[in-house]
Amino acid sequence: MTTPDRPPVASVNPHVVRDWADACVAGLDELRGEINDLNVFPIPDSDTGSNMLFTMRAAADAARTTPDDANLAVVTRAMADGAVSSARGNSGIILSQVLVGIADAADVLIADPDSTFNQLYSSGLRLAARGAMRAVSNPREGTVLTVIAVAAQTAAEHVGDSPADLARIVADETAEALERTPEQMPELASAGVVDAGARGFLVLTDALVGVLTGAMQRRRRYRGILTGGGEPGHSADEACASSDMDYEVMFLLDGAAGEHVATLRTRLDEIGDAVVIVGDSSGDAGERFSVHVHTNEPGLAVEAGIARGVLSDIRISCFALDEIKKQTVNDGPPPRHKRAVVAVVHGEGAAELFAEAGASVVRADDGLTPDMLADAIRATDSAHVVVMANGAMSSPDLVSVTAELRSPQRSVVSLPTLSMTQCLAALAVHDPSESPDADAYAMAEAAAGARWGSLAIADTKMMTLAGTCEVGDILGLIGSDVLVVANQQSEAATALVDLMLATGGEMVTALAGAQIADDTVAVIDEHLRRSYPGVELLVYQTGQQGDLIQVGVE
Incomplete structure (x- = not known):
């Protein structure tokens, strides 16, 4: 029988742990609202998701402050200490104990050349379960403590599997244990929900699966369960708190x-x-x-x-007081407009193009700050705002800006567009007559379906997926990957178009920058006519200074 490949702890790349921390932050950020809505125990204060996100973000930030050559024990300890020092709420403190358990396991196992990643994960969960249970004065069955214990037991039983299989079975058993929490705790059954902290812990186990396999687990949305013959477990006015503390x-x-x-x-x-x-x-x-x-x-x-x-x-x-603040309604005048789209662009031509398409334009030729974007969102004076930063702002800053500007009178949704061509595809399906959610979904779907690439001038010698490039070479990128290296713009442009149309396409959109050669667009046009008859080409002189040209395929 072949023994599954189980890398020794000493050989585990600490960057994997950093990637896992970042994936946990991304998952908790995405599901923060869902987890908050599940929060009924011990106090229905709707902050479990927010507290776990804050705590995990502190851990991820601490991991990034460690030296690049730091070993596994140093990185995991930094995460644990960062989480303990910055933990928010009951759920955040228990989350910190998961990271402390993994750090303690790394301290013990890293000195043993025969110890494996699976032993690290199994021992870490076992120590986490013990530490979390000891930390709580009156532990209850049906909380995240129960689910962590199930994860630890599962890991111990499957420590001989491959790392990917171990991560999958732990995540799946965690999900099963989460489903059982309403059966174990009356407060959850009465409220018709699963345990919020346990839902957050499932995000952590699913994130590890994603890091190890590249495929994220798909889970149902935990909106609540039905009890008592199909009737909701409690009415909107019924208290579900188990604590009388203020x-x-x-x-x-x-x-x-x-x-x-x-x-x-x-x-x-x-x-x-x-x-x-x-x-x-x-x-x-x-x-x-x-x-x-x-x-x-x-x-x-x-x-x-x-x-x-x-x-x-x-x-x-x-x-x-927290509840009063949540229910406080803005007494200011209601927004004058129902809907707006804010698009961040580079170049004078791009500003004109996107304004004509109906967007409120923010020029980012000299950079983009959170305050600039926030001012643009406020200036729309609209009840529902869709924001597309098009790669000009980091995801954390974008999330922070949109979250800060949401209010009872204004919803703000950011679409994860990374290029102006994706933004243009989204604007093409924008329909103000649709409901805000349906419109935003259609725009996000259109942006995600638009393949995009670009040409740029290499400013340093480096190794790429297409080989080594020299300063001044023309690079063809699809997304952020360099797949073409050429001496001439026209040569790089035709090679890039060939790669982007390899999987099909009906329309090519080209956004020509300020430094594009006069004949490059003409060469693209001729190449499409000769090699891809029937494929439509749309060219806009957008004038951006960064990319020579941006190309979108739909």
Whole structure:
């Protein structure tokens, strides 16, 4: 029998862990709203998704601060400490324990040349399950704690599989355990939902599958389940909270001895519930603890911490005030317009083209800042705004801008377009008479279906998928991959078009930049007429300074 390929822990590329952290952030960001909507235990404050995202983002940021040559133990420890120090809410603290478990496993296994990636994952989940269970004063079945334990048990049973198969079976069993949470906790069954924290943990296990296999797991949308003969488990007015506490208190505690932490837990249990205390497990400067409690006596909770060590990053939130803020309606005048599309462009010709197509244009010839984009969105004075940054702004900044500008009177949706040709394809199907969701979906579908490429001048010598290029060579890119290297623009252009039409196409759109040679567009036209009769060519003089030309195929 052939033994599955199981790479030793020492040979596991730390970049895989960094990629996993980034994939977790992306997944939690995408599903934040869904997870928030599932949040009914211990308090229905609709913040589990947001808290897990904030915590995981801190871990991913910490991983990126480690040196490129840092080993696996250093990277995983940085993630764990970053998560513990920045954990938000009960769910964020428990998430931090998953990362602490993996870091602890890496510390132990990295010195053993015979240990494997599978042992790292299995041991990490086992330690995470134990640490998370110890962190919670009154653990309940049917929460994320139960689901982490199932994942750990599954990993232990399948440690002999290949890494990809191990990741898949753990993710699938996690999903099965998530489905069972309403059967295990009455509060979830009453509300008709699965556990929010467990749904967030499933994002983490699915992200690892995606990193190891390149194929993301597809899960149903967890909108809730039906109980009691097909009737919703609770009415809109029915309370589903299991806590009578009004405040959430969190702080970081330094300089506390182990026995002091035990007495702190006892004291917090006396004045509140949902008590979670975890340490960052680092040993050089003494252990730092992240403390969480729901209470009606926030002052006493803080005093209990002060009596046992040095406090920092104290956060107190009132559930009632948070709910009032969520329900507060903007008293300003309603938007004057129903719908708008904001398009970020480069070049004078592009600005005219997209304005004629009905977009509110933002010029990014000299760069684009979040404030510039935010001002453009506000200037539309519209109730529903679709934003296409076309690669001019990083995804985190784009998400931050659109999230900040959403309000009860304005929805903002960003489409992940990376080129002006994709944006043009989306604008072609824009229909203001459709519902906002249907219109945005159609635009996103059109943009995703538009293959795009570009020509650029190499400014450095480098190795590409098409071979080594020299400074001044003409590069043909499809997406961000260099697939053509040539000496002349016309040669690179025809080769790029051939690659893009290899899988078919009915129309080619060319956005000519300021530095494109006069005969290059004519060569493309002649090449299409000769080699691809019936394929339509549309050419626009957009005048961008970066790409010589952008090409779209539909």
